[in-house]
Amino acid sequence: MPAPGNRPARPARAGTRPVDLWWGALLIVTGEWAFATMGAAIRVVSTEVDNAVVVFFRNAIGLLFFLPWLARPGWRGRLSTVWPRMHLLRGVAGLGAMYCFFYAIAHMPLAEAMLLKLSAPLFIPFVAYFWLGEDAPRLTRWAIVVGFAGVALILSPSFTAVAPVAAVALLGGLLAAVAKVTVRHLSGTEPTARIVFYFTFIGTTVSAIPLLWAWRTPSPHALGWLFAIAALATIGQWCLTRGLRQASAPRLAPFVYFSVVFAAAYGWLFWGERLAWSTVAGTALVAVAGLLATRATPPATLRAEVA
DSSP states (O other): OOOOOOOOOOOOOOOOHHHHHHHHHHHHHHHHHHHHHHHHHHHHTTTTHHHHHHHHHHHHHHTTHHHHHHHHHHHHHHHOOOOHHHHHHHHHHHHHHHHHHHHHHHHHHHHHHHHHHTHHHHHHHHHHHHHHHHOOOOHHHHHHHHHHHHHHHHHHGGHHHHHHHHHHHHHHHHHHHHHHHHHHHTTTOOOOHHHHHHHHHHHHHHTTTTHHOOOOOOOOHHHHHHHHHHHHHHHHHHHHHHHHHHOOOHHHGGGHHHHHHHHHHHHHHOOOOOHHHHHHHHHHHHHHHHHHHHTOOOOOOOOOOOO
């Protein structure tokens, strides 16, 4: 989650200096390490608490970071918006994606779950076409074909075992795409902090409802992991946003896939998960597709994250 502030994210400069590119790459890689570590933490704590509890704490603790922002004078003006329905759509879609991804992380190999989390760019052209009537350029169409071929290759060896979970993860990708397209429209008039606040507020409010039947008081050990998950998500969001301000999104897009590398390392080190050649090849295809899709995606859309 980006640090609260009043100004919208400034677009990357057309002529990026090498030092800006290196700083941007370092921030993106650090952010992806945070997301992968968050995924490992979710895997650990999910053995003790329900997915609904994990999602609630992720949002509720994130909301605490906005207390200083709300305490400053003029908070009514910072919350004033003419797009309440758009914020609600972004919040519900993003929260749905979060439920899906957290569930996938807990129930399938960590690297594969993190990769399917990055499938959102493949769905954005579909959302933009059916919702906004935007036709995808030829490069984007090829990216979609290549990307889903990679997903099929990754899932093919263990399709029977992971098919239901993979379907949930891909649904999360679709919902994340809806959230990203929504943010693309909101970012034209709404400051970043306002967008993220409403997402976190809506996420906290809605995710509290399932606690009526899913609540189980976390142990001190689990509570520590839940706080770590929220902190890592905050670090990841901040690094991603700052990194995309340093250089153009297409030039930094390859570094987003470091989360899969980190997740694969965690999966091997802690759970003995090994990557099949089909997974490696499929990951390469999805990465190539993601890079192609990124070149046709506005930077504001790329900043919209749901982790």
